[in-house]
Amino acid sequence: MILLPDPWWLTALLAVVILSDAALSVRPPAFIRDCLTGVGFPREWWWTLLVIKLLAAAGLIVGLWVPGIAFAANVGIVWYFVAAAYAHIRARFTGSEFWLNCLGMLALSTVVLLVSYL
Numbered sequence: 298m299i300l301l302p303d304p305w306w307l308t309a310l311l312a313v314v315i316l317s318d319a320a321l322s323v324r325p326p327a328f329i330r331d332c333l334t335g336v337g338f339p340r341e342w343w344w345t346l347l348v349i350k351l352l353a354a355a356g357l358i359v360g361l362w363v364p365g366i367a368f369a370a371n372v373g374i375v376w377y378f379v380a381a382a383y384a385h386i387r388a389r390f391t392g393s394e395f396w397l398n399c400l401g402m403l404a405l406s407t408v409v410l411l412v413s414y415l
Contacts, residue, residue, distance in 0.1 A: 299414060308413055
């Protein structure tokens with residue numbers, strides 16, 4: 298295993314996607330609101346997801362130069378979306394939001410982890 302991402306641009310792409318997701322989370326559009334409401338995530342805790350996403354993106358960006366940081370951030374992102382998938386399944390909220398948003402992000406973050414670090 299390597300401690301710096303190779304190719305680096307996949308990690309940078311994931312950082313851009315996570316930053317975009319964080320930007321959307323400031324004023325969540327309908328599909329994000331539906332997702333959070335559908336799994337029963339309390340509205341007063343939605344701000345925590347913004348913090349998590351910003352920290353994850355920062356970890357990915359810093360990790361382009363600091364060994365191990367992007368790897369740890371990428372692993373955290375994968376587990377974040379595993380937890381999100383579990384929440385969707387447990388709440389039986391498995392509509393298009395689950396398949397496109399949740400599993401799509403899980404697939405992207407898993408591919409980046411596998412390709413960049415194995």
